Amino acid sequence: MPRAVREQQMMDAAVRTFGQRGYRAASMDEIAELAGVSKPLVYLYLNSKEELFSACIRREAKSLVEAVRAGVEPGLPADRQLWSGLRAFFTHTAENPDGWAVLHRQARSHGEPFVSEVVVMRDEIVAFVTGLIGAAAREAHSDPALADRDVAGLAQALVGAAESLAGWANDTPGVSAKEAAATLMNFAWAGLENLMHARPWQPPTA
Known part of the structure; x- marks a missing residue:
């Protein structure tokens, strides 16, 4: 062989x-x-066992990032791009539960050098989602209404929510990748759409 x-x-x-x-x-x-x-x-x-585990993290991270990127078809409306990206993410984590457990649970809980390997993957996904949200803002306004800092924060929040939801979906019998993606889309897009159209939630004044 x-x-x-x-x-x-x-x-x-x-x-x-x-x-x-x-x-x-x-x-x-x-x-x-x-x-x-x-x-x-x-x-x-x-x-060694450490090098083997690091190699597993890198392989599973690369596979996940490639799946998410491949799932998004350029040129679609912003909500369709986000939806297809979420579908690709949850489909991959559902079809590769052991790989997701390595990335989401094991690597994060055993310190360096494993945490750094996962951070590289997460940063790449966050950057990709940042681009999607920025594109959505440009689609809604000829001049983007969202500041770069706001877009970056929203991307971090969305990726964090997706990571937690994927762990829950894999541990909960009967939850499909499509259902998980729809749950996050319903949670996130209503707020994002309001932001895109300059209707942000404001904290109450004192």
């Missing part, structure tokens, strides 16, 4: 083991057995 194929086979086993057992509880013996190879071969290809 070619090295690249064997390596991906071991990575698949590692993602499944880390996602279901957790980083600390997972053992290289389990990963090797699931992959159908010897433990020395895992070490030969992927060095």
Whole structure:
């Protein structure tokens, strides 16, 4: 078997083991057995447990970012672009629950260097969503009504909500990717649409 194929086979086993057992509880013996190879071969290809986990984070992060980008069709109205991006995000996390567990739960809870790997992925998604919200503002106004800081804050809030909702949807039987995306769209778009048309909520005066 070619090295690249064997390596991906071991990575698949590692993602499944880390996602279901957790980083600390997972053992290289389990990963090797699931992959159908010897433990020395895992070490030969992927060095250490830490390096293997980092490689899993990078692979799953790259796959998620590519899925979200591919899900958005340029040229559609702003709400359709956001909807298709959310559908792609929740579809990917639902179809790859172990990968999402690695990114959302395991990597974030075991410090460096794992947290930094996830931050890179999150920053890329936030930047992409920032572009979508900025495009929506330009669509609603020939001169954008939202300041760059507001757009950046909204993107952070939307991505954070999507991350939490994906974890809940994967843990809740019967919740489909479409339902999760619709839940967030209903929560977010009503507010975003008002902002796009200069109807922001204002805190009460003292």
